[in-house]
Amino acid sequence: MRQIAFICLASAMLISLSACGFIKSVHDQSSTSPYEPEALQIQFVSVQEDEEQVNALADLLAKELGIPVELTIVPNYNTAGKDIRSKKSDVVMMQPYDYVEANxxxxxxxxxxxxxSIGNPKKNVTSLKGQVLFEKSSGFSSLQDLVGKTIATQEGKDVVQLGDLAKAGIDIQKDITLLGVDSDAQGIKAVKNGKADALFAVETVPAQGLVQLETENRIxxxxxxxxxxxxxxxxxxxxQAFLSLGESKQGRQLMRTLFGHVGYVPADESDYDIIRQAQELVEP
Structure with a gap:
């Protein structure tokens, strides 16, 4: 009996050790080394695509980083979001809502x-006022006036304004109707032709004769x-390479012409907490 017990114990120990080895092997296979680029793939969003200027900006960054830089310009944010997720790009420009989801x-x-750079006089900002735009004849004077109305919105992009409506006591699911649009221009058109009563926007969007009502939180x-x-x-x-762009006349001119940026500042996750807070208010 003592011999049988010893054999059973030895067998159990072998199984246990084998299992530990298997677990370690699986862990080793799943772990990856931190990524160090040999060439940097950058994808930014812009309606401007001057090849000479794009290459000049890439050269400035390559000089700072000491490795080749390929800067690709795309017309919308969807491609940039997909490419950072699939690791086809190393650096991308993302809308705040898309970034929060990816993070x-x-x-x-x-x-x-x-x-x-916005306002009069001009000042450099990293956040924008949220707005509701509508025809003057609508007579809206507060967010509560939007109850029962149709509002043009871009999916994800306007979550902060929706959160402000929720904070004002408006039930996003029941009190308003949302009309999906693909751009600010589409939203303005929807208001002007009567398909929507209002649209969400930010202060940089030209009002084109519409009246503006500010929402509470900056975006x-x-x-x-x-x-x-x-x-x-x-x-x-x-x-640091991007921060250095603002230190040269050429860098400032290129980033402003291509993207409308006048500079860059270090960012922190807390800068996007307003998006997360709004999501909690409006998403079912």
Whole structure:
């Protein structure tokens, strides 16, 4: 009996050790080394696509980073979002809502925010006032006047304004009707032809004769985000390379002409908390 017990104990130990080895093997296979780019793939969104200027900006960044840089311009944010998720791009420009969703899935990490020059007199900002635009004849004077109305909105982009409506006591699911549009221009057209009573926008959108009603919270500018598996050292190098663009006349001119940016500032996750808070208020 003593011999049988010893054999059973030895067998159990072998099984246990084998299992531990298997678990370690699986862990080793699933872990990856921190990413260090040998050439940097950057994808930004712009309606301007001057090849000479794009290449000049890429050359400035390459000089700062010491590796080749390929800067690609795309006309919308969807492509940039997909490419950072699939790791086809190392650095991308993302809308705030898209960034928060990607960060939630650990697919992107913000390093910078672009500065925009707005107002009269001009000042550099990293957040924008939210607005509701409507025809003067509508007579709206407060957010409560939107109850029972149809509002043109771009999916995800207007979550902060929706959150402000919810904070004002408006039930987003029951009290208003949302009309999906693909652009600010489409939203303005919907209001002018009577398909919508109002649209959500930000202060940089030309009102085109519509009346503006400000919402409560400011909306952060786009996120300049990197792959989350990139080393901290490379994230910092890229951050500093973009910050250096504002130190040269050529860099300032290129980023303003291509993207409307007047500079960049280091970004923190808390800069996008307003998006997360609004999501909690409006998403069922």
């Amino acid at each position: 939630k899935l650990r697919e992107a990490t913000v390093i910078l925010q672009p500065q925009l 952060p500018t786009d996120a300049i985000a990197v792959r989350p598996d990139m080393t901290d050292e490379w994230q910092e190098s890229i951050r």
